[in-house]
Amino acid sequence: MLRKILFPVILGIAGCGVLISLGLWQVERLAWKEEILTDIDARLSAPPVPFSRFATEAADEYSRVLVSGVPTGEELHVLVSGTEAGTGYRVISKFETEVGPILVDQGLLALEDKGSEPLTVQMDIVGTLLWPDDQNSSTPDPDLAENIWFARNIETMSAALDTLPFMVVATQTSPADPRLTPLPVNTATIKNDHFEYAVTWFLLAFVWAIMTLYLILRTTRQKDALD
Numbered sequence: 001m002l003r004k005i006l007f008p009v010i011l012g013i014a015g016c017g018v019l020i021s022l023g024l025w026q027v028e029r030l031a032w033k034e035e036i037l038t039d040i041d042a043r044l045s046a047p048p049v050p051f052s053r054f055a056t057e058a059a060d061e062y063s064r065v066l067v068s069g070v071p072t073g074e075e076l077h078v079l080v081s082g083t084e085a086g087t088g089y090r091v092i093s094k095f096e097t098e099v100g101p102i103l104v105d106q107g108l109l110a111l112e113d114k115g116s117e118p119l120t121v122q123m124d125i126v127g128t129l130l131w132p133d134d135q136n137s138s139t140p141d142p143d144l145a146e147n148i149w150f151a152r153n154i155e156t157m158s159a160a161l162d163t164l165p166f167m168v169v170a171t172q173t174s175p176a177d178p179r180l181t182p183l184p185v186n187t188a189t190i191k192n193d194h195f196e197y198a199v200t201w202f203l204l205a206f207v208w209a210i211m212t213l214y215l216i217l218r219t220t221r222q223k224d225a226l227d
Contacts, residue, residue, distance in 0.1 A: 008212055008215045008219060012213075012216075015212070016209050019204045020205045026197040026198035029194045030194035030198060034192070041187055044064065046064055048066045048127075049063070049065060051168065055166065066124070067095065068122070069122070069125075070095070070096050071096075071118060071119070071120055072120065074093070075094075077147050077149060078092060078134075083183055084183065085108040085181040086108070088111050089148075090105055090108060090109075091179075091180055094162075094163055102163050102167070103163050103166065105169040105170060105183070106182070107173075108183055109179055110179075118179070119178070123173055125172070125173050125174075126170075126172040127172075128168065128184065130169050132153070132167065134152050135153050154166075169184065
């Protein structure tokens with residue numbers, strides 16, 4: 001009998017071991033991601049500091065900054081849905097500052113307001129430094145004729161508007177452009193699915209163990225029936 005159940009036992013132990021190890025790996029990833037989110041939350045709650053052209057992605061992403069300048073009226077419109085303000089276009093503006101032109105994500109433009117005139121006056125902005133790259137292999141190329149983009153990317157957008165490679169996502173703007181609803185950065189938009197993945201792997205390990213036990217019982221019953 002031992003020989004007949006040896007293979008199911010080995011298969012069960014090996015399968016459960018692999019699935020449990022994957023679950024434990026996701027638990028480690030969860031702790032890693034929560035540490036990152038805690039650091040981001042601390043940066044987002046810190047007092048804003050004047051924007052510096054010496055900021056770097058590694059040291060300064062998610063830092064709150066103060067920016068003063070004038071939007072030139074040159075804009076890129078990024079089609080988005082599922083935001084707190086609904087569906088529309090993220091307006092990425094060329095913004096002239098004393099240290100040079102930068103990109104400012106001023107907020108959401110309603111679909112029906114595309115083509116409306118932007119506000120081009122001196123503005124003071126409180127926002128967050130961000131280096132977004134929403135592109136992936138399935139992202140369509142921008143429709144340059146209609147000025148419709150499908151992702152934010154510092155490199156391509158700064159080249160398109162001839163700015164320094166910086167983007168500030170506006171939290172508050174004074175005066176506010178009446179067309180736009182700010183979409184400030186927060187950690188709620190950062191995916192953290194590691195808990196769900198861990199639970200899934202542990203449940204699969206449990207199911208694997210039950211199936212292994214069933215196979216062993218079935219094998220032993222067949223042996224008893226033959227005897």
